[in-house]
Amino acid sequence: MIRSTLVMFLLCVCSAYALPATTLRVWDWWSPAEGEKMTAYFRGVHETYTAANPDVDIRFQHIPFGPQYIQKIMASMAAKRPPDCLHASIIWANDLYERGVLMDLRPFLERTPEMADSVWLPAALRYGRDGKYIYGIPFEHDASTIVYNLDMFEKAGIPTDPDALSTWEDLRQAAIKLTRYDAAGQVVQAGFMVSAVDLSGNLPWMYANGGKFYMPDLRRTAFNDTPMLEAMQFMQDLQNKDKVSFPITSDRQDMQLFMQGKVAMFVGGTWTGHMIEENAPGLRFRMTSFPRGPHGTGRGGMTWTNMMCIPKGAKNPELAWKFIVYYCGMQNAMWKLTAVDRNSPLVASYDTPQWRDAVRDHPSLENVPAISEVGGLYPVVRFTEIDSVFQPLCQGVMLNTLKPADALSKAQAKIDDILAQYYQQLEESYR
């Protein structure tokens, strides 16, 4: 009995010594549960990182995107046990920074030339920083896109070049041409899926029409102006006058309908391509930016860059930084491209054999750099709250019960009030 206990004790001691010295906890909403490609991606990350850092036990914790993610961050901060680093969406990264959750990464950056500003696309540097305070390192570079079916375009005699539909009127005419109705007048093939029922559904159109969302100080809004008014009117007309879209319903799955061949154009994102390829192999499609509106100067859209951050109070900030350098760096950018066809905010990543191979294998990626380049700013201050103001008003516009001008006036008054209260709260409670 004594001997077996002793053996057990020795085994425990030995196994404890055999374990890696440090555990690195990384939170992410990207998850292997998304599919085989993501599973392979995370397996590759784990293997590569562990091979280079055998003394580190890296543990990804996958948390669903949305309120759960924020609640978990808040709970971990309150319990003083945050992860070592986390994937942060631009939707709430700014709020977390303002509330003192995220560490200033500038001291780390100053000794890491491979992460200097010059290596990133200019659009990526609009996020994750406030003056000299840098709280996020660009990781994924996304943009709103118009995804279109090549076969349907060719059949209808519409040019398939990404810039061929250069104005809103071009898009409208193409959508009308591509729409099919049944005997009762119901849409059976949508030329363009109108999805402008929230802020992110309207903003790419506003930016393509020369509009701005915030005043330069981010403390008041600037969207209640002609570009947004025209954008909302355009969407309302496409839905209700031109009738080129399926009805707006809470469970409408635009990408599913596109993959089923019932939709010629829909609004997706630069990440949409790999999902379509995985679920509808053989479907020929391309992606493009948003055509120019009547007051626009060129094509437009909306571009954003989610980031990797280190929360204040992280147990291993040095180790977390080393991980971020690897995770956001060129080696993983190439692996990300290979495994899940996702582009990177690194400038040099678009001039690599891997990128050229990816474009050859996945032609929809070809236009991604151009789409990202022309996109406007995602609203980063109190996004969820201001979107909750915007959504019902957009619904009113889409259902033809509210005029766009009235919707915008109401939205501006409420959102300016939210921003004023927020900045007052920041002064009183967090500083």
Added chain:
Amino acid sequence: MKRTPQYPAYLFVAPACILILAFSLVAIAYSFWISLHRYDVLALHNPFVGLDNYRAVFSDEVFRLSLLNTSYYVLMSVPAILCGAIALALLADKAGRGAPLVKVIYFIPSMTPTVVVSLLGIWLWRGDGALNQLLAMVGIHGPNWLQNSRTAMPAIVVTTTWQVVGYYMVIFMAGLSDIPKMYYEAATIDGAGPISKFWHITIPLLRNTLVFVTAMLIIGSYQVFTQVYIMTNGGPENSTEVMQAQVFRNAFQFVGKMGYAAAMAWVMFAVIAAFIALQMKFMRSRKLYD
């Protein structure tokens, strides 16, 4: 006779009392304290703001609308479920050998998760859904029920009623089984018809069950959330936005507004308490058949 204190009994109830105290009573009291502050778990200072949060709640246009919407939902769903459950209970009571089958059929939706029922609801009520396809067979072009401000809430009420009516049917059946048969026999001898028996025997003797069911329904209906969140997410145009959703959004989606959300929750509690008090006053004030 002198009673000796039963100390071991206190020990047995202590774990339950401590848990209730820690996770219910303390939490409730703490939420009231939070409602008097501009509160965020991450803030350096959580200043005391007195009743400011409550004032803000009452001047919040969306919250006022959500209070109206919720009351509208309660006014539609509580009578619908009560009437449906009593009717089904009476039918099942008369079903004889088929009673167990009737109970099972009507009870199945109650065992189905609300999320699943809500998804079924979407498929039923959407523009090209089952209901409109049935209507189309008789030449009626139905609306997109969940995308219409006037029809969205009634559609949610019907879906919820279908889900929960079986559960309350079982409770009413238990109440019916407690009514002595001799009252009905005596009424039959006196020449009373089925309607007369229902109004003068069944309903009065079901009073305690009715009080319980109505109270539970009012409390539950004022806390409606899941089906609204899934079927319409408060839309279109906030026409189905409910109080519980407002509390959820302010507490967990709009970060840093926990004090405001706590004030909303207390207002919601006050509204429910007021309704229950009214109901108790009207339904329990008279005694019959003493």
